[in-house]
Amino acid sequence: MSPAAVPEGDLDAPAGIDPAQVGRIFREQSGRSVAALIRVLGDIDLAEDAVQDAFAVALRRWPTDGLPPNPGGWITTTARNRAIDRLRRESRGRELLAELALLAPGDEEVGMTEEEGPVDDDRLRLIFTCCHPALSGEAQVALTLRLLGGLSTEEVARAFLVAEPTMAKRLVRAKNKIKAARIPYRVPADHDLPSRLAPVLAVIYLIYNAGLARPEEPLLCAEAIRLARILSALMRDEPEVAGLLALLLLTESRRPARLRANGSLAVLAEQDRALWDRPLIDEGQAIVRRCLRRNHPGPYQLQAAINAVHADATTFEETDWQQIVALYDRLLELAPTPVVALNRAIAVGELDGPVAAFELVAELDLEGYQPFHAARADLLQRLGRAEEAAREYELAAALAPTEAEREFLRRGGRAGRRSRPSAAS
Amino acid sequence: MTRYLLSTHTVEGEQREPMSEEQMRETYQRLATIEQEMSASGAWVFSARLHEPETATVVRVAGGDALTTDGPFAESKEHLAGFYMIDAQDLDAALGWAAKVSEAIGRPIEVRPFAGFTDEPGGGA
Numbered sequence: 001m002s003p004a005a006v007p008e009g010d011l012d013a014p015a016g017i018d019p020a021q022v023g024r025i026f027r028e029q030s031g032r033s034v035a036a037l038i039r040v041l042g043d044i045d046l047a048e049d050a051v052q053d054a055f056a057v058a059l060r061r062w063p064t065d066g067l068p069p070n071p072g073g074w075i076t077t078t079a080r081n082r083a084i085d086r087l088r089r090e091s092r093g094r095e096l097l098a099e100l101a102l103l104a105p106g107d108e109e110v111g112m113t114e115e116e117g118p119v120d121d122d123r124l125r126l127i128f129t130c131c132h133p134a135l136s137g138e139a140q141v142a143l144t145l146r147l148l149g150g151l152s153t154e155e156v157a158r159a160f161l162v163a164e165p166t167m168a169k170r171l172v173r174a175k176n177k178i179k180a181a182r183i184p185y186r187v188p189a190d191h192d193l194p195s196r197l198a199p200v201l202a203v204i205y206l207i208y209n210a211g212l213a214r215p216e217e218p219l220l221c222a223e224a225i226r227l228a229r230i231l232s233a234l235m236r237d238e239p240e241v242a243g244l245l246a247l248l249l250l251t252e253s254r255r256p257a258r259l260r261a262n263g264s265l266a267v268l269a270e271q272d273r274a275l276w277d278r279p280l281i282d283e284g285q286a287i288v289r290r291c292l293r294r295n296h297p298g299p300y301q302l303q304a305a306i307n308a309v310h311a312d313a314t315t316f317e318e319t320d321w322q323q324i325v326a327l328y329d330r331l332l333e334l335a336p337t338p339v340v341a342l343n344r345a346i347a348v349g350e351l352d353g354p355v356a357a358f359e360l361v362a363e364l365d366l367e368g369y370q371p372f373h374a375a376r377a378d379l380l381q382r383l384g385r386a387e388e389a390a391r392e393y394e395l396a397a398a399l400a401p402t403e404a405e406r407e408f409l410r411r412g413g414r415a416g417r418r419s420r421p422s423a424a425s
Numbered sequence: 426m427t428r429y430l431l432s433t434h435t436v437e438g439e440q441r442e443p444m445s446e447e448q449m450r451e452t453y454q455r456l457a458t459i460e461q462e463m464s465a466s467g468a469w470v471f472s473a474r475l476h477e478p479e480t481a482t483v484v485r486v487a488g489g490d491a492l493t494t495d496g497p498f499a500e501s502k503e504h505l506a507g508f509y510m511i512d513a514q515d516l517d518a519a520l521g522w523a524a525k526v527s528e529a530i531g532r533p534i535e536v537r538p539f540a541g542f543t544d545e546p547g548g549g550a
Binding site for chain 2: 132134180181182183188192
């Protein structure tokens, strides 16, 4: 690559950003570049390698030259030039270059006439490719974090407690399938959209929850919210996309209050609400209000609305349980699953007391599902059946996925007064 | 274009209610309509239905000797029952055809790309 092809850094920009900052900025911007290059080059590996090359250049130049004025554009241009260099070195690559030139006649900068317009659409295409239902759920999550999130294979592996070679193999297999089976690189047609959007939303939600369960991996929650923001900016007509973003923002607003000083989980009833992040709540609630006006409710919007009601209460006692139960009623209509029924029963327990809730919970077949045992334990305790409650707490603690939750359950739920495990922590 | 195999399998030991003649006729009618559609759009390459797995014979050559045994591969529980070979723009298009066939015969369809039939630079995405 000729050095002149790389835009020079802004002379006024403060030089001396450190490699960690380069890494962070690069990660934030790289999804855009990977997506654009996949469109131009028609090959995921080539695009990834090119962006990786650009990262090496950035690590060398940014700390001395300072940040370029448009880091995203710089990465795309540099990566594209690197890819062309790579292709020129291989005979198969020269064929490919010739074909690319045919696709973009008259444009000497191969195949990339615009860098702003279609770039965002590229990211949208890419997320639908990564979350194609022909790929396993695990592969969908890994690809999304790797290609759109710009996480390294090692970071993705760590986030899901998988050995790096295992994760690398998973990514290679998924990319091979995309190529061999020709999973398309485009936004699905309208008639396919509902079924194809569902796994995209599920992947983002799963990434967020993985981050929530593992406070030592702060990248995940932030990345999920970033993806939800991108998606909602690109798909303004999809109320469930907005619903997911609102749900994540409202959940995120409570994250600072979720853990006690000793690392044990603080459920809603116990949280110090002064720690809740007001700007996130305001943003989430504003989205929920817009969703309500549009009146096309879906599961994410309803969960967001439930969280918006929680956010309105200055104390746990002031929670509008009537409204929450009504929202759960609607959610249960749309998503009649035992898990939703359990959460509804917990809300009924707050509205009508433990007797009514215990009857509802008794009807559910959720043996082995940790929140089910935690809810039973809480209700038994409130019904004064202490011994049975203790047994359920033990059962729930043994099933708890995180140390914070185990701690919470081992201390017998909420200490002193009646305890309140809640799905909406 | 990518070439795909759409295949359906019988599962060993699985009891299915036998179709009435009327149902059988309807199924064939639906499949004939789909094949016409495939042909008209240029997707259809080849299709076939197989006899029962019991009619299969396996040949193995070891040390120059051909060993012939009765029956399909003993180790597999599922046996190919029929297939379509189609050309499609991408997986979504192939899945669209597979959905139509699955609906017509009431059984799942496996969609798998042929190796060496992709004609675009770089293949895939």
